[in-house]
Amino acid sequence: MRIAWFSPLPPDRSGIADYSAELLAQLASSFEIDRYPERAAHDFVWRAQRNPYDLVVYHVGNAACHDYMWAYMVRYPGLVVLHDARLHHARARCLLDRKRIDAYREEFHYDHPAVDRAVTQFAIEGLGGPLYYLWPMVKVVMDTARMVAVHSPWVAADLRDAHPHARVETIRMGVSARAASHGARSEIRRQLGLPDEAVVFAAFGKITAEKRVPAILAATEALAGEGRPVFAMLVGDADGYPTLAREIAARGLDGRVRLTGYVADAAIADHLAAADVCLCLRWPTALETSASWLRCLAAGRATVISNLAHLADIPAGVAARVDPAEEPSMLLDVMRRLADDGPWRESLAANGHAFWRESHTLELMASDYERVLPGAASQPARPPADLPAHFLADYSGPAMEVIRRVGVSASVLG
Numbered sequence: 001m002r003i004a005w006f007s008p009l010p011p012d013r014s015g016i017a018d019y020s021a022e023l024l025a026q027l028a029s030s031f032e033i034d035r036y037p038e039r040a041a042h043d044f045v046w047r048a049q050r051n052p053y054d055l056v057v058y059h060v061g062n063a064a065c066h067d068y069m070w071a072y073m074v075r076y077p078g079l080v081v082l083h084d085a086r087l088h089h090a091r092a093r094c095l096l097d098r099k100r101i102d103a104y105r106e107e108f109h110y111d112h113p114a115v116d117r118a119v120t121q122f123a124i125e126g127l128g129g130p131l132y133y134l135w136p137m138v139k140v141v142m143d144t145a146r147m148v149a150v151h152s153p154w155v156a157a158d159l160r161d162a163h164p165h166a167r168v169e170t171i172r173m174g175v176s177a178r179a180a181s182h183g184a185r186s187e188i189r190r191q192l193g194l195p196d197e198a199v200v201f202a203a204f205g206k207i208t209a210e211k212r213v214p215a216i217l218a219a220t221e222a223l224a225g226e227g228r229p230v231f232a233m234l235v236g237d238a239d240g241y242p243t244l245a246r247e248i249a250a251r252g253l254d255g256r257v258r259l260t261g262y263v264a265d266a267a268i269a270d271h272l273a274a275a276d277v278c279l280c281l282r283w284p285t286a287l288e289t290s291a292s293w294l295r296c297l298a299a300g301r302a303t304v305i306s307n308l309a310h311l312a313d314i315p316a317g318v319a320a321r322v323d324p325a326e327e328p329s330m331l332l333d334v335m336r337r338l339a340d341d342g343p344w345r346e347s348l349a350a351n352g353h354a355f356w357r358e359s360h361t362l363e364l365m366a367s368d369y370e371r372v373l374p375g376a377a378s379q380p381a382r383p384p385a386d387l388p389a390h391f392l393a394d395y396s397g398p399a400m401e402v403i404r405r406v407g408v409s410a411s412v413l414g
Contacts, residue, residue: 001377002032002051004044004078006069007059009037013237013262014065015205015291016083022176026366031373038068048076055079055377060141062089062286070094073144074383074391079376080145081171085155085287086136092123106388111139133284140387142166146379149372151289154310158287167379169372173289174365175356177298178269188274193258198231199339202275204268205292207238207259212281212306212327214247219332221251228339230256235271237262272299276345277338281306281331283324293319297356302348304334318355320348 007020017037024033034053036044048056056078058069067090073080084090095104105120112135122131142148142163150156151173159168186196194200201220203211216232223230238244238259248257263271272278278296280303282288287310296303297318305311307321320338322330338345403409 001054001374003034003373004036004048004053004056004076005033005059006036006041006044006057006072008063008065009035010265012037012065014063016059016061016063017065018265019173019175019291020059022362023366023369026362027369030370038065041068041072044072044076055146055373057081057373057376058145059083060087060090061288062087064090064093066090067094073141074387077144077146077381077383079147079149079373080141081149082138082141082155082159083151083288085138085150085159086133087141087286088128088132088135088137089286091137092128092132096124100390103388103390106390107140108135108137110386110388111135111137130284133286139163140391144381144383144387146381147372147376149376152287152310153313155287158310169375171368171372172360172364173291173294174360174362175291175294175298176362178272178295183270183273185273188270192233192260192271192274194231194233194274195229198229199276200231200233200274201277201279201335201338202233202235202271203279203281204235204271204296205290207234207236207241207244209241210282210284212279212283212331213241213244215281215327215331216279217247217251217253217257218328219335220256221253222332223336223339224253224256226336228336230335230339231258232256233258233260233271233275235260235263235268268295269299272296272301275301277301277335278303280304280319281322281327282308283327285310294356294360297352297360300349300353302338302345303352304331304338315351315355317347317351319352 008014008017010017010021027033056076058073058078058080060066060069060080061083091107092104101124105117108120109117115135122128142159147167147169148159149169149171150159151171153170156168156170189196203216207213220230220232234257248254278301280290280293280296283306285308293303293305303319305319305321307323320334322334
């Protein structure tokens with residue numbers, strides 16, 4: 001079975017790039033797969049014309065490294081793996097940054113025909129914000145894909161209810177266990193600028209306000225004020241959070257918070273080894289499943305997660321939970337207990353690691369893909385005729401006009 005695989009790949013700084021690289025190594029013995037990150041996508045059309053693929057797989061999320069796929073998804077329907085079940089962020093950014101205001105309005109109306117069209121003006125004026133979480137803009141994907149796959153049974157059920165014509169499958173997200181750090185814990189902490197005696201709370205992945213960083217800083221400040229030896233380590237690129245350094249300084253936390261910046265994959269093991277607790281919070285949510293949380297479980301670390309509806313199937317005792325509606329007080333209480341109660345930290349770490357081993361290994365994810373890929377290939381492609389015009393146009397007009405002016409017959413294009 002020949003597959004075209006659209007996804008960011010290393011060296012792209014993307015969690016899904018790492019996800020795909022690990023997964024492709026597992027699938028290589030079962031499928032013939034050609035890889036199409038953005039830098040190689042221009043080769044897809046002529047390759048597909050010469051030797052059609054059995055299936056095209058698209059890994060779609062809100063990050064800009066996925067934007068290029070939208071030009072292919074409708075024309076070459078396939079399996080769409082939704083890493084975010086709300087894509088309004090991506091569509092607004094992609095279209096409005098290019099001043100394609102009419103296209104944005106048309107696509108929003110196609111996705112949400114019952115909503116007053118005037119709503120789009122908020123995003124056009126740069127005031128999208130929470131609007132993006134209210135209206136997901138996924139109907140184009142659900143209407144055109146042969147099959148959609150997600151990493152949460154709750155999200156799958158929600159999509160089936162909203163789009164009963166679509167075929168939606170659940171694939172367990174899996175991650176590999178990072179290679180164990182070879183250094184002594186105290187030496188690793190010294191190299192990372194962390195005090196050996198501290199209880200270190202770490203957050204991994206691209207640093208954004210949605211990762212609840214302001215709440216983490218507030219709780220760290222409060223616990224430090226109580227005399228507890230707490231330290232926060234924020235591991236990831238913080239370029240999208242320009243006020244972070246000022247917020248840390250304003251709370252007097254310059255000596256209590258370590259900003260690492262982007263950390264290469266090979267160095268993540270040391271940062272996990274240096275942490276006592278991983279804070280894997282998220283609000284608002286695009287209904288994503290966090291690979292960074294699973295990596296923390298695989299590393300045997302106690303974790304704290306936001307208590308979200310699509311995470312309801314996670315067994316009790318696997319992670320401490322914080323209700324977004326009561327986050328300031330609950331996060332402070334949970335972090336205080338974790339700082340004081342070593343046995344609870346160890347219990348959460350052991351339960352989380354067992355949950356990862358039973359449900360979220362890379363091998364389990366690969367086995368789900370091996371089940372889903374042939375089924376997706378067998379599904380018919382039936383894109384609707386009423387899609388927004390920007391998905392149906394072939395954009396050949398400028399080229400045809402140049403050909404006309406120079407007096408060349410359009411037949412040369414076949």
